[in-house]
Amino acid sequence: MASIFTKIIKGEIPSYKIAEDDKHYAFLDINPLQPGHTLVVPKRELNYIFDLGDEELADLTVFAKKIALAMKKVLPCKRIGMSVVGLEVPHVHIHLIPIHQVSDMNFGSGTAQVSKDEMKEIADQIKGAL
């Protein structure tokens, strides 16, 4: 069965899309740790990031870098943190999170309250900075 992220990539499930190319897709996390929390995924569905080939992993990271640079331009933060967890969704993804301090990347703490309008506005801002 297709992963939830494959369904998002195919447009079967809506997302606040940031960018895509032929191999990658970036969109806002629906339960953001911080406003602007973005997920970057390869279109090829694979469970575990370290099962990616070297070139695929490098390409994914370079794509994530472009998104992170755009995020940093428009979101109030000290830097964009990058993390891989993958315990919930078995489709490789990188978390990009705007942070001021290390605790802003605490996956065990609560999520930020961001309205649908704010999500759309944030996605538009990041897209505009690409």
Ligand code: 5GP
């Ligand atoms: P992980 O697998 O790295 O532990 O976490 C998966 C992440 O995907 C979580 O941060 C969760 O909020 C996000 N997520 C799960 N389902 C959806 C979804 O349907 N849409 C979006 N945009 N994000 C999702």
